[in-house]
Amino acid sequence: MYRCELCQTIVPAGRRSIKVVLKTRPRTYAPRGSERQERYRGFRGRRPRKTTPYDKGGVGTEIVQEAMVCQSCAEEQQAKQQAEAAAQAANAPVAVETPDAPES
Numbered sequence: 001m002y003r004c005e006l007c008q009t010i011v012p013a014g015r016r017s018i019k020v021v022l023k024t025r026p027r028t029y030a031p032r033g034s035e036r037q038e039r040y041r042g043f044r045g046r047r048p049r050k051t052t053p054y055d056k057g058g059v060g061t062e063i064v065q066e067a068m069v070c071q072s073c074a075e076e077q078q079a080k081q082q083a084e085a086a087a088q089a090a091n092a093p094v095a096v097e098t099p100d101a102p103e104s
């Protein structure tokens, strides 16, 4: 049993709660890790300790807010997000996908 965070209704026991993402924000990940150091020899000629793999970073989204909601709210939220995505696609006809993505 839990209370839906959107409609504030108490959902009876035995019903699944659904987590929906309410808000996301764009996030740029900075490159991290070290680039491989060639020809480097550590103490007494031993190989240096393995460094963390290099991650070139990138762009993504980050969850700002999410809520535990009931089935009907989840569906509503999903529909809303789909509508928003469609609206965004209509507003920006320029493809956001990577240029080498196969055309469907």
Ligand SMILES: [Zn+2]
Residues within 6 Å of the ligand: 004, 005, 006, 007, 008, 009, 069, 070, 071, 072, 073, 074
């Ligand atoms: Zn609800």
